Amino acid sequence: MAAPKRSKIQRERDRLTITELHLKGWNQQRIADFLELDKSGICRELKKIKTEWKAATIEDHNLYIQQELRRLAMLEAEYWAAWERSQQSKESSLNERLATGKDESGQALGRVKLATRTEQRIGEAAFLNGILNCLKERAKLLGLYPEEATAGQSITLSDGQLGVLGQLMGENHVSND
Numbered sequence: 001m002a003a004p005k006r007s008k009i010q011r012e013r014d015r016l017t018i019t020e021l022h023l024k025g026w027n028q029q030r031i032a033d034f035l036e037l038d039k040s041g042i043c044r045e046l047k048k049i050k051t052e053w054k055a056a057t058i059e060d061h062n063l064y065i066q067q068e069l070r071r072l073a074m075l076e077a078e079y080w081a082a083w084e085r086s087q088q089s090k091e092s093s094l095n096e097r098l099a100t101g102k103d104e105s106g107q108a109l110g111r112v113k114l115a116t117r118t119e120q121r122i123g124e125a126a127f128l129n130g131i132l133n134c135l136k137e138r139a140k141l142l143g144l145y146p147e148e149a150t151a152g153q154s155i156t157l158s159d160g161q162l163g164v165l166g167q168l169m170g171e172n173h174v175s176n177d
Helices: 008-023 028-035 039-087 125-141 159-176
Strands: 090-102 108-119
Touching: 008 028, 008 039, 028 039, 039 125, 125 159
Parallel strands: none
Antiparallel strands: 090 108
16 A cells, blocks of 8 residues: 655655755665655655755855956946046145235235146056956956966066056057947
8 A cells, every 4th residue: 555645744844854864964765764755755855955956056156156246347447447537637736925014904915826736647556456356356256267277376567567558458448439
């Protein structure tokens, strides 16, 4: 005579027990004996459980990668904005009062000399280094080059090299528009 069919609640409870016992290292036969079920049923349940775990892991992994890519994009945008600001010329003004005497109330008389100075800036290399790091991290996340090729290695560029890199990127940026 066939065993009575288990209810949905019983199947779910058994499934949780199967998962727990499997994670504790029990083999399929031992689980089947403990739950008084057929070993082939335990095997089927474990296949379903492992398939669900794998799907959940892949979804979680992809979600994590998407989240990190968004963070990198935001950080890179900030670096680009800072790089652009660091290249803008800086104007400073100097106000100097040239005193020639005092009026009857004791206030200094004279004229004000105004001077404006404009400083052309070439940009802060640290921002290009930040951009470069964002590009490297994105490439790693996307698997564009093997992990062992980058393990323990770092790229150090001088300010001059970073300046040339910035000019090249600016030229490429302009030519692509």
